[in-house]
Amino acid sequence: MNNGFKNIILSTLCVMMSLVVASCTPSVPENAVDNGKDVTVFPDYTDVYIPYNIAPLNFHIYDSLATDFVSVVEDKSGNRLVAGGEDAQFDEDDWHTMLEANKGGDLTVTVYARIDDQWERFKPFKFHVAEEPIDEYISYRYIEASYKNYNELSICQRNLTNFDESVIISNKYLGGIDASSEYQCMNCHNYQNYHTDNFQFHVRYYLGGTIIVRDGKAEKYSLKTDSTIGAGVYTSFHPTEPIIAYSLSHTVQTFLINEADHKIEVLDTLSDLVIYHIDTNEIQIVQNSFNSFETYPSWSPDGKYLYYSSCYFELEGKDTHYELANHYDRIQYDIIRQAYDAKTRQFGEPDTVFKAKELGKSATHARVSPDGRYLLVSVGDFGNFQLHHLESDLYVKDLQTDSLHPLSKMSAMNRAESYHVWSSNGRWILFSTRREDGTYTRLYIGYFDKDGKDYKAFALPQRDPLYNKKLLKAFNLGEFMVEPVKISQQELADVIRKEAVPAKFYSNYEKKTNK
Structure with missing residues (x-):
């Protein structure tokens, strides 16, 4: 076949492809009437x-x-x-x-x-x-919208510039030891300063432990020591140091029979704060006083402060669960911060930065904007698990002016706006909401401009626009990333199946009143 004939064939194919594309593109109606x-x-x-x-x-x-x-x-x-x-x-x-x-x-x-x-x-x-881009990746859990079932649970990542989604780790990939074994619960994935070479997540039950990826390599740790009440739960990776903050919580579910719109309340019967030093494999207590419940730690972007939610509740009897369950609507959390010196490992005194209880409210999930100016929180009437609180909305406090206001344009009234994170440039907020049907948690993204103004949020885009209506799973714990997770699911699974390295208790610390 000579070159001239080849060129004719190529030209013909190009014309045919152009005609196909043109025929697939609908024409804009010319004689339409405004309705x-x-x-x-x-x-x-x-x-x-x-x-x-x-x-x-x-x-x-x-x-x-x-x-x-x-x-x-x-x-x-x-x-x-x-x-x-x-x-x-x-x-x-x-x-x-x-x-x-x-x-x-x-x-x-x-x-x-x-x-x-x-x-x-x-x-x-x-x-x-907007003139500002969004971080290209997010990660989240897919989980059944139930109180117990997690047989089909996965942590996935999504490219926001297109519709590519991949699994970081799935409990079905791990499976059970035998046919009677339960699948693993996996939760609380968190990254160091939006990068994925250093991140962590927990695995529960028979393969339980905390998986910490450091410089792209994974290891499994047991963070429970004889001097602490349990293993790590909610978490925050320090932005620059090899340190992770954890809440240690004994969590229970209480089912309410007389509440039409509020069927379940999640309670912490015990709750402390610790930090874990990765380099030395040591657990250090931050807060563990008897009548205070601390949870949801979050480092400031410069790493100089640790923010968290704290509730003081005077316990009268020995049955903590019964007492808390009978007064669940009196459990209200403020936002506290403590200064931290990484060189000395010392914390400053607690400082209340948002007195939500004085407003008759409860504040959780403190997140400081990358520029250090704004404190973003979920605010409900009571409790710390705002995922089940329809009244929960997003609020922002200007740490320079001390002003506080709801993100009224971004939030939807009475639709359980909860777990939220800032993009790395501080212009976008990713958060969880049940605004679509009141049952399934979905991810929405809202714009927050340089002047501190919020705007109407939009649903995470999908190739199929009806994806959220067809999906019988909830999104959970959305996190921004500037790059995808690179370690393979097989590498993570191999580490999960290993024995956990036991953490040591950092004894060079004057413990507070023990529980």
Whole structure:
């Protein structure tokens, strides 16, 4: 075959491919009439602020009378993205090209619906494209929306610039020792300063231990010592030092029979704070006073302060669970911080930075913005497990001005807004919410600008816009990452099956009143 004939064939193929692409792209209706109606789409992406590197915001259109749809995203220069059908799914490459060219600008979204033989045009809405990017990766748990079952539980990671998702570790990959064995519960994954060469997570039950990845290599530790009440639970990796803060908690579930919207309350009957020194394999007590319950540690971005939630509750009898369960609505947490000197391993005195109890509220999950200015918390009426509290909302406190206010645009009223994290540039907040159906926890992302203003949040984009409606699992513990986890699932599984290295108690510390 000569070169001329090859060129003819290649040219013909190119033309044919162009015709196929053109035939798959729906045309924009020319004679549509304005119907003056707001369009109903799922997820609700109307008038949201989005990062310029986010995956396409595909959406499903609801209109029972329409037989066809065309959706158009247009920039100020007249460039268009067009998608047909009730599921508006946009080409990824074209989407990124348009967003990159419109940083700091607006995109207009117009939906057309064909009803009988007439095309109608809904009122347009906007995508506001922020100038700041979002971290490219997040990780989260998939877990059954139940009180006990974790037979199908996995920690996964997702590329936010597209729809690629992969499993970091799955309990089904581990399996049981035999047919009668339970699967593992795995939880509380956490990274050092958004990077994945250093991270940790817990494994419970027969292969129990804490998996710590250091410089890309994993090891399994047992953090329970004779001088502490238990192994690590909630966690925070120090941003620069080989140190991890943990709460040590005895957690129970209490089922409420007289509450219409609140069926379960999670309680800590014992709760202390420790830090673990990876280099020396030592556990050091931070707080362990008898009538105070400390939980949810979180380091400040500079590593100079440890923030946590603390509740003082005067116990009268010996049955702590019974006493707490009967007064569950009186258990309210403040936000405390203590200064920390890494060279001396010494903590300063506790300082209450958010007196939530004085407001009749309970505050948890203290997270300080990367610039050190804003304190982000979940605020509910009582308790520390806001995942089950529909009234829980996100609040931010300006640590410079001491002002406090709810993120009223980002939060949805009475929809259990809880576990939240900042992106590495401080412009995006990833949080958990039950705003879609009140049962399944989903991940949403909201924009927080340089002036401290919040904006309407949007659902984690999915290739199938109805993904959240079809998924019978909950998202849990979303975390931002600037890179993917690189260690393989096989390497992690091999370490999980090993015996745990027992931690030592750091005795050069004057213990407080023991429980």
